[in-house]
Amino acid sequence: MELLLITNQYPYNFGDVAFIKPEILFLSKAFEKVHVITTSNLSHPEKTELPPNVQASFIPHDSQYNNSKRIKSIFFSTLQPLWIMSIFFKELGFLINQKKINTKTLKNSIFFLLDANIDAIFLNKYLENNPKIEIVYTYWFERKTLSALINKKRMGRRILCVTRAHGYDLYEFRNENNYQPYKKWMDRYVDRVFFISIAGYNYYLKKFAKSHIDKYVIARLGIENPYSWPIFYDSKHIEERTKNHLNIISCSNIIPVKRIHLIIEAL
Incomplete structure (x- = not known):
């Protein structure tokens, strides 16, 4: 059995590599082969080392497509324009029902689907050339997930589609116009959604x-810790520094959703 993992940056040495690098070790042992497709379009970035049975490829980035190419992809693909457009009209109905319809959300929904369709065309060819792939795992619950599901439903592929939900790809308030495109449609067809927190899990159950x-699972993230404590100081030095002090360390990104201010308020 082979797995296709779709990432934003991995195996390039930045972004989601911090989380996927330790996880890929488990995936490479669980599957005969792991295919990795990244959407990053950096020309010569530094790459992390891959396990022997992991193969990395590149998916075309949407910046390589102008509006004309996006529209042509709807009418000159094997995915059929009427079926693709039916997804859009369902989303349009959702926007109207939720009273979120405006110029910005309409534009967002159109380009989200057009770019997902372009990615779906690429994925269709990739899956045809790699018929042993049985599971498509999108590391982010966004456009690439829609692309995989379009392949599953339209092309009738016998694949399982699973995804992770983090922050910007989950919470409406983390996005412009308070809008998460096509979440309702994707929820209907995705096979598993893995959440990194209980808060995200509960939010999704309520919203989408x-x-x-059983489709929704909490699967927390983690990173490798190759160091033994202490990392930088000998034990005697650490003991002297902490004897009469409380040391609090946070590695969180300094953004509102991380609520770093609560650390200060708790002191």
Whole structure:
């Protein structure tokens, strides 16, 4: 059995590599082969070392497509324009029903689907050339997930589609116009959604979930710690520094959702 993992940056040595690098070790042992497709379009970035049975490829980035190419991809693909457009009209109905319809959300929904369709065309060819792939795992619950699901439903591929939900790809308030494109449609067809926190899990169940509860799973992130404590100082030095002091360390990104201010308020 082979796995296709779609990332934003991995195996390039930045971004989601911090989380995927330790996880890929487990995936490479669980599958005969792991295919990695990244959407990063950096020309000569530094790459991290890959396990022997992991193969990395590049997916075309949407900046390589102008509006004309996006529209042509709808009418000159094997995915059929009417079926693709039916997804859009369902999303349009959702926007109207939720009273979120405006110029910005409409534009967002159109380009989100057009770019997902372009990615779906690429994925269709990739899956045809690699028929042993049985699971498509998108590391972010966004456009690439929609692309994989378009392949699954339109092309009738016998694949499982699973995804992770983090922050910007989950919470409406983390996005412009308070809008998460096509979440309702994707929820209907995705096979598993893995959440990195209980808060995200509960939020999704309240906002988007319409499927059986077993589809939604909490699977926290983690990173390798190759160091033994202490890292930088000998034990005697650490003991002297902490004897009469409380040391609090946070590695969180300094953004509102991380609520770093609560550390200060708790002191």
